[in-house]
Amino acid sequence: MKKFILGFILFVTLVSYAQTEIDSTSVAFKEDVVKAKPIDGIENFKLKFAESFSIPTERILEINRKQLSLIISFQVDENGKLNHIKVLNDKYKLTSEINQIFTTLPDWIPAKKNGINVKSFNSFPITINFRLPDYEKSENSLEKRTALETEYKAFYYEFNSHMIYPRDFWERYYYKKGAYETGENKTSNEFKYIIEFTINEEGNFENIKTFINEKPDEYLNKAVKRSLAKCTPWEPAIENGKKVKSNMRLPVTIKIKK
Template sequence: MKKVLIIFLVFCASTAMQAQESSAREDNKIYRFVQKQAAPKQEMSAFLQAFTNEFNPLVIPPKYDEISFKLQFVVEKNGLLSNAEIKGNEHAYGYIGEIIRVLKMMPAWKPAEKNGKIVRSFHTVPITLRFPMRNVDKALLDKAILERTVSTDYFEFECSCKLINSSTNQYNKVKEFSYSTADNSTFYSITIKEILLSNTTHHLNIIKADAALKKTAIKEVDYKSYKALEGHFSVNSNEVMYYNNTIYFIAGTYLINITVISPNAQISKFNFADLKRTFKLKTDTL
């Protein structure tokens, strides 16, 4: 009788272990067909734009102005993206390292659901990367940017642009300056606002909250010696898409905002990086 009991207990334990293993395999299964597909928390267009902005075009041979491929990846239960694979373009395998790096930088998605449960799932996205700056002689572009130094009583930076507007609002204690390149392809906006509150973090929190309401991606960064908030977003105006790159930081009791806007994403990104690099505050006048 004891032998029968022991055999029965061993059988039950084995059955339980098999059931647990089966459940674990089911939990880790990656589904292709689900009732509710995974999706970016923002619109797919915002995901594609973020992917394009983050991608380093220097990894692509200069002879290519554009590459297209299908990107398959797994959306994990926590929304993170993993297991990137290239479909439909064998040449794109040469850039898989950069593609994986960029994919890891993307915000988490809303995961898929099957039978009311959150599951891992495959997702495929067609991606086209265009590099219009390839047709521009970078040496000439650098020369054009460094051709002139913009200088005011409050700041200076290097830019081949002209002042198109400046104003001071005494009530809000705000100084605004707007610049444009000669061909009107790029616009620069610089705002200096005096902060009266001792809790300067309060102002950055307001910017974060406003970005969240507008569903705009913004992140904390270190900018020179300042703690800053940096954002990248696009605005559709009269059927023209404008790409905005902006950064906020606090210097003393002043909130500084510098922004670059262009209908060309690559030009906006390039000039924004250059503006951040050359921008200098004249702290003795602030």
């Protein structure tokens, strides 16, 4: 199994506007406003964003589109830090991936109003073209896609067959009882969590993390590590003809019998 990397990103434009407050005593005064901008220039910022953008294969299958057009908004604070990242009209739930990318990007030069650093909101549209070479080059792309989906189903089956949940799992995570404060009283018959890991050049699992409601959980992660240690190694990702490390983020859903 492989993690396929974004094929192409096209940036169209960048919009930015500073937060300002009008002083009624000086309405006639023309304010000197300088827009926020990347420290290394907008072209380098675009390049770093493109280099950082990758998406797991299962998300590409889930989105089921060759191309996406998105608008990303964010704030640059007085210190040039990027925050409040959002994907507008996020139909495909990509805000989490975009947020992760922004944590790796360099600070900006903040906007200025009359020589003083101020917060500013910025947005830019992007067009993302997903590339799945094995699918697009083959006449039997549907057959290959079905085969890949079957591989993921096989992995989930193997993972679940090895996964042994802690004895106090239901009290700790599903119900709020006693000293445990991480659980919730549920009406749904499903419990969901996320596992993240790196597939190294040998196809083995590394850097395994488990998230519940986007918060890392080391207690459950111990059981996840034991399960993955028993799973079949993956086929590593290939880049420029060489085996490389790749990161995966997979959702896990378990059914609960009441």
